Amino acid sequence: MSKYVEPSAVTGHVVVRDVTVVDPLDGSRTPGQDVEVEGGRIMSVTATGAPIKGAHIVEGRGRYLVPAFMDMHTHALETPEDMDGTYALMLANGIVGFRQMSGSRTLLASRREGTLPAPTGAPALLATAGELLTPLNASTAEGAVxxxxxxxxxxADFVKAGVTTRETFLAALAEANRLGIRLGGHLAPDLDPREAARNGVWSIEHLGPGVTVFAAASKQEDEVRAMRATRELPPLPTTRSTGALQAQAKMIKQMALNPATGTSETEARAYELADGSYDQGKAEELAAIFVEHGTWQCPTLIRVHTQQFGDSPEHTQDPRRRYMAPEELQAWDQSAAKFAELPDVTRNALRGHWDAQLRMTKTFADAGVPMIAGTDACGAAGIVPGFALHDEFDYLAEAGLDPLTILQMTTTDPARFLGREGELGRIGTAMPADLVLLDEDPVADHTALHRIAGVMREGAWWDRADLDAILERIAAKPGAH
Structure with a gap:
């Protein structure tokens, strides 16, 4: 059960009638289709015919049907005891699956035992890591292994590097490769991204983070790297006692609100040097290496924007804050106040770096670097779960990505990323009945992805009025994290 999502009255045998079916794989649109669903699966996709007796009919004429969305970088299960509001916001925004970027032995055990919470309309946990690699569990190469x-x-489905060094990152990566488990996440500040790609890193999050990827595209790369730019982080415990684990969790949660509040003056200068000495040719060479080695990128532009514009009214006065739990908003506001205290030179460097991040995202897309859409929702200041994926669509468009690429990054590309092509991300017989009905053509304009007329999750249908009612219930008793 869910506090916010009422069970659908339209479930079981359902037909989305006379709709234009969009295939994100190639952008083709096939009008006049009936999509028949039963038992949570698509039974058939055929030319519109006579109404099927005994089936619920969803009228699709003039509308576009796409596979439902996937958010490939979230922390939705950071608070497994209270994720109902977050899951409800994801459903209302067409999200039916996610990759959990921070886990634990308890979370992995709960998944094995089938005891993870699953309120009405909940998205699917598509992949999860265990504990982040940090000085607590990976302070040495031996510890990382x-x-x-x-x-x-x-x-665990993969291992996520959090706070590492080149030595511990590469040791963990080599062991992951030996065992056949993937490793991705944050690059170590002293690690060349080309080295990470050649050694088989699975994914790079947040375009780095930090300056390391941008150093590789600088005419003054050696000078940028010599600055040894790192975030000013509080000391993390290096023992695994219960108290140390709790202390680490608290520190990481505080850091995660907005890591940019710890930006050192050295890092700020490194951003300015890297951005001011940008070399398009080197950026394209880096992109070619990522393509060659199948190194995925999850830019999370919404995350880097909320970090680098941490006290901007578009985030601190976002009307969608009304869905967030009060304690979450209090933490966000404290983070914004801390960001506002940064020196002007640091704030200017962070804001100036935004254009470089958009440029790099476009360079990667143009080169064919594999990419997925993610948000870093749940625990990050200013990021409203569910809605944040639509913010990501807008920022990807601002970077210059075309509508089809953006659609692919939340549908077919996640399926490929997870090795589940043929199982997720398209509309076809035997595929999951996880669908979004749009009022406009998403291949013509990415903003059509915001125009949701209804969402189907495992064959259960919620129309626009149902989705609005979900949002009103959350606003009346804010509970998203």
Whole structure:
């Protein structure tokens, strides 16, 4: 059950009638189709015919049917005891699956035992890591190897690098490759992204983060790297006692609100030097390496924007804050106040870096670097779950990506990323009945992705009025995290 999502009255045998079916794989649109659903699966996709007796009919004429969306970088299960509001916002925004970017032995055990919470309309957990690699569990190469082995034994889908060094990152990556488990996440500040790609890193999040990817596209790369630019982080515990684990969790949660509040003056200068000495040819060479080695990128532009414009009214006065739990908003506001105290030179460097991030995203897209859409929702200041994926669509468009590419980054590309092509991300017989009905053509304009007329999750249908009612219930008792 859910506090916010009432069970659908339209479920079981359902037909979305006379709709234009969009295939994100190639952008083709086929009008006049009946999509028949039963048992949570698509039974058939055929030319519109006579109404099917006994089936619920969803009228699709003049509308466009796409596979439902996937958010490939979230922390929705950071608070598994209270994720109902977050899940409801995801449903209302057409999101039916996610990749969990921080886990634990408890989370992995709950998944194995089938005890993860699943309120009405909940999205599917598509993949999860175990504990982040940090100085607590990976302060040495030997510790990093042991952490990877533990997560592999616990059934993690991948290992996420959080706070590492080049030595610990590469040691973990080598062990992950040996065991056949993927490793992705944050690049270490002293790690060349080309080296990470050549050694088989699965994914790079947030375009780095930090300056390391941008150093590789600088005419003054050696000078940028010599600055050894790192975030000013509080000391993390290096023991695994219960108290240390709790202390680490608290520190990481505080850091995660907005890591940019810890930007050092050295890092600010490194951004300015890297951005001012940008070399398009080197950026394209880097992109070619990523293509060659299949190194995925999850830019999370919404995340970097909320970091680098941490006290901007578009985030601090976002009307969608009304859906967030009060304690979450209090933490966000404290983070914004801390950001506002940064020196002007640091704030200017962070804001100036935004154009470089858009430019790099476009360069990667043009080169064919594989990319997925993600938000870093749940625990990050200014990011409203569900809605944030639509913010990401807008920022990807601002970077210059075309509408089809944006649609692919939340449908077919996640399926390919997870090795589940043929199972997710398209509309066809035997595919999951996870669908979004749009009022406009998403291949013509990415903003059509915001015009949701209804969402189907596992064959259950919520129309626009139902989705609005969900949002009103959350606003009346804010509970998203």
């Amino acid at each position: 042991a952490a990877v082995r533990e997560q592999h034994a616990d059934g």
